[in-house]
Amino acid sequence: MKRVDFESATSYDIDVQAQDMGPNSMPAHCKIFIKVVDINDNKPDISINLMSQGDRGKEDAAYISEAAPLDTFVALVRVEDLDSGLNGEVVCKLHGQGSFKLQKTYENNYMILTNVSLDREKRSEFSLTVIAEDLGTPSLSTIKHFTVHVLDENDNAPRFQKGRYEVFRSENNAPGAYLTSLLATDPDLDANSQVSYYLVENTVHGSSISTFVTIDPSNGAVYALRTFDREDVSRISFVVQAKDAGEPSLLSNATVVLTILDENDNPPVIVDPQLWNLTADVPISKYTEAGSLVTVVRATDRDTGVNAELTCSITAGNEEGFFAMDPRTCEISANVSLDAFPREFAELTVLVSDHGSSPQTTKAVLKISLYENMEGHVQVLDQGETPLDASLIIIVSLGAICTMLLVIMVMFAARCNREKKDTRNSYNCRVAETNHQHHPKKPSRQIYKGDITLVPTVNGTLPIRAHHRSPSATPPMERAPMGSRQSHHSHQSLNSLVTISSNHIPESFALELAHATPPVEVRYYRTHNSLSLSLSLSL
Incomplete structure (x- = not known):
């Protein structure tokens, strides 16, 4: 004989036979139908399928990234009650800090979803409780617990304790001297929290910062690479960068201001x-x-x-x-x-x-x-007066000399230009004669007094034309080399023309030197017994 269970059988059919103990008794038969009435004797059953992350998943834990958006699926919940009627109707609830919610899908199936944005650095895990309760009297309920682990993402950059570090160190330090340490923390996990330190490249007085200081990448310790001289560099400012090993990596900066303190290392x-x-x-x-x-x-x-x-x-x-x-x-x-x-x-x-x-x-x-007499001696400088720098004196002197030379060159060029213009508008006997003596093709000619004859004119003027003597009458002048002697003789011959006696000569006459090259016309002005001649060049 066993216990009647509505969940096993809801009814029973029993055949009953009744028979007395007499001889030739006749049995009587009847059929009994037994209906089992359900009572609320079964608790609801809860089945949870959790979202896991590979091998790290556990049966009672779910894993979800902190970067998961809202309404991200966490677990599937199914509830079941073997009882019937109200005893089998189940109400499912979720208790869990408000970060997750329970959403019914169909019949007795539910989903657990994220209700807020997760931040592993604030809370890395959640303990959730699923409660299933039937509607029987008295009601029965079932409770099941599980854990949600929040997985880390590289969502936090390293953070320095402060953004600006003031460091004071004395000059004349030894190279390699310790200066200070910087610490940056990263609340992420594993590689996302591994911080390395670097110097951001810049220049100090024209030199790279890496020639002044260095930093240990693993711990942020800063060391001097040279001996500092406050008189050369009194203040060094540089930027230290902290960088994590996540993918993609995140970084942050801090400024270090190193002030070099003075030591009495310079004499007056x-x-x-x-x-x-x-x-x-x-x-x-x-x-x-x-x-x-x-x-x-x-x-x-x-x-x-x-x-x-x-x-x-x-x-x-x-x-x-x-x-x-x-x-x-x-x-x-x-x-x-x-x-x-x-x-x-x-x-x-x-x-x-x-x-x-x-x-x-x-x-x-x-x-x-x-x-006794201060004249000629250097006077004592008044306060605030300073002697001239030697280099300044040299520069000023050179500038003055160059200016004078420039002025002289300009004046010389202007004078030469003016003389050129005067030469084109006037005739110079000596220059003309000298130029023709140096002419490479035409032989130089000598003019004598005997070459001049007087010819009367209509208006009372006596034009005089010079006739070249024949070679037999007057032997030609030998062509001497161009030199000072020939030039002097030519000048004498030409100058003698201006002292011709004017006896028996009309008051005015015109003289043309026919064989002169180029032709020369001479006009005279009579004064008592002498003539004054004016020569003009016919071009």
Whole structure:
């Protein structure tokens, strides 16, 4: 005999036979139909099919990427109740922080979907509970738990603790000295959180930043590559980049400002008066009165702060106390009237010292020469006045010389141009004669007084034409080499024309030198017993 189960059989048919114990008894038969009434004796059953990621999936865990959009499928839920009627009707619920939702598909099937955007860095897993409850009285329910793991995505760039780092280090460091460390964190996982550090390329005073500092890619430690000199570079700014190993990789930057602190590593430098072999000549009047300024020592120090604060003093040569020096302004003045000074000069040793913890000093000897007459001697420079730089003097001198040469060339060119114009508009006897003597084709001709004859004209003028003598009458002149002697003789012959006697000659006449090359016309102007001739060239 076994337990009646509605879920196994809902009814039973029983054949019943009744028979007494008498002899020849007759049995009686009847059929009994038994209907099983269902009671709510079965709890709902829950079946969950979870979304998994390859081999890492577990039976009771689902895996989903944090980059999954809304309504991403997580799990399939099926509920079932063997009871009937209301006892078999099941209500399914999901308890799970509101990040997921349960959505009915058909009959007793449900889907679990994402209800919000997931962020693994905020929450990496969720514990969800599915509850199935029937409508029986009393109702029965079933609870099932499972876990949702959120998978990491490279959605976070490395993050520095601060965006700007101020670093202070003293100059004169050793190469390789540690400067500082930068730390960037990445909340992602595995390769997405592995951070490497790099220097962003830029230049400092024309040199690559990689020649000044370096950084350890694995831990962000920054080291110096050279000895820093504050007087050359007082401030170095560079950018460090942190980059993760994700795909695609993400990065972020931080600025590092390295300030080089000063050390007292530079001695003072005396710039005035100018020194030669640590000695300067200072001429002053012998009649300088007490309290008068003699000279001012000016010095500079490349350091800063107290390391550049200077003090001056006279350490030797002032044993008699004729001079006094202000330690702050470095002014040297006469303590007494210098006309009582026993010598023609004084040599004062001046010490300039800074105020550093280990003071740096500079010495100089000032040879103070006393003159009765200061004329012709270099005067002491007033405060604020500086001597001219030698290179500036040279540049100015060269500029002046070049300007003068340019002016001379322009004037010479203008004069030559003017002489060319004058030459084209006038005739010069000497130039014409000389040019024809040098003519390569035509022989030079000599003009004599006997070649000139007087011819009367209608208007009272006597044109005179020159006739060339025949070779027999007058032997031709031998053609001498072109030289100063021939030129001088030709000039004499031509000049003799202007002194022709005018006796028995009309008051005016015209003279044409027919054989001159080119032809020359001569007009005269009579004055008493002589003639003044005017020659013109016919071109």
